[in-house]
Amino acid sequence: MAEPKYHRVLLKLSGEALVGENGDALSSEVLEFYAQEIISILSVGAQVAVVLGGGNIWRGNRASARRMDTAQSHYMGMLATIINALALQDALEGRGVVTRAMTAIKMDEVAEPYIHRRAIRHLEKGRVIILAGGTGRPYFTTDSAAALRAAEIHAEVILMAKNGVDGVYTADPKRDPSATRFDFITYMDALQRGLAVMDSTALTFCMDNKIPIIVFDPMRSGNIARIVNGERVGTLVSDSAAI
Numbered sequence: 001m002a003e004p005k006y007h008r009v010l011l012k013l014s015g016e017a018l019v020g021e022n023g024d025a026l027s028s029e030v031l032e033f034y035a036q037e038i039i040s041i042l043s044v045g046a047q048v049a050v051v052l053g054g055g056n057i058w059r060g061n062r063a064s065a066r067r068m069d070t071a072q073s074h075y076m077g078m079l080a081t082i083i084n085a086l087a088l089q090d091a092l093e094g095r096g097v098v099t100r101a102m103t104a105i106k107m108d109e110v111a112e113p114y115i116h117r118r119a120i121r122h123l124e125k126g127r128v129i130i131l132a133g134g135t136g137r138p139y140f141t142t143d144s145a146a147a148l149r150a151a152e153i154h155a156e157v158i159l160m161a162k163n164g165v166d167g168v169y170t171a172d173p174k175r176d177p178s179a180t181r182f183d184f185i186t187y188m189d190a191l192q193r194g195l196a197v198m199d200s201t202a203l204t205f206c207m208d209n210k211i212p213i214i215v216f217d218p219m220r221s222g223n224i225a226r227i228v229n230g231e232r233v234g235t236l237v238s239d240s241a242a243i
Helices: 028-042 070-093 116-124 142-152 187-193 200-209 223-228
Strands: 008-013 047-052 099-103 128-132 157-161 213-216 235-237
Touching: 008 028, 008 142, 028 047, 028 070, 028 223, 047 070, 047 116, 047 142, 070 099, 070 128, 099 116, 116 128, 116 142, 142 157, 142 200, 157 223, 187 200, 213 223
Parallel strands: 008 047, 008 157, 047 128, 099 128, 157 213
Antiparallel strands: 213 235
């Protein structure tokens, strides 16, 4: 069996990625699809961490529209990510994959508290870790959580799943038919152009810590495995095109 290019990856999935075609906030079919995609890279020896958003249930930035306290709204969003983590854990364990859900907010009855050394140990034992609760603090997105956790667990790359988009474009391809996709772009170019890779705080953190990001369409079957095995899929965001 060929060695994977990336041995430890962090997969970032938005909450919206879990929504079904009929509008269900959590689709069992979509969860099963992602479970199988994750299994496909475990089988080649890759270690997998997953960070989930919660936008299918609640988005923390809804606070102003509802006249809520912003911090309160963000904590609600963190709880939404934990619901998603438990759903993905169930889908994976139903296929025989040993997982650990770990939360930035203490919730001992349903998940382990996130401790980065324990998370690394789980990865070394071949377990999938699902990291929920964002950073555990309001005002930070799950993109920032993905960047932070990738640094802590020494992930080699962040796989940034973007629903309906197969990479980073010069403009929104849904609004501008002339938009073209980058195969590679530097962190600084993405920041200066204001491109939707991830939020600017998270992208700056990745640049400072030299964590490459691959933006891709997760709903094309096999894409995650192709990336892990070294194929060029989507858009690479890094200091160098040669990683």
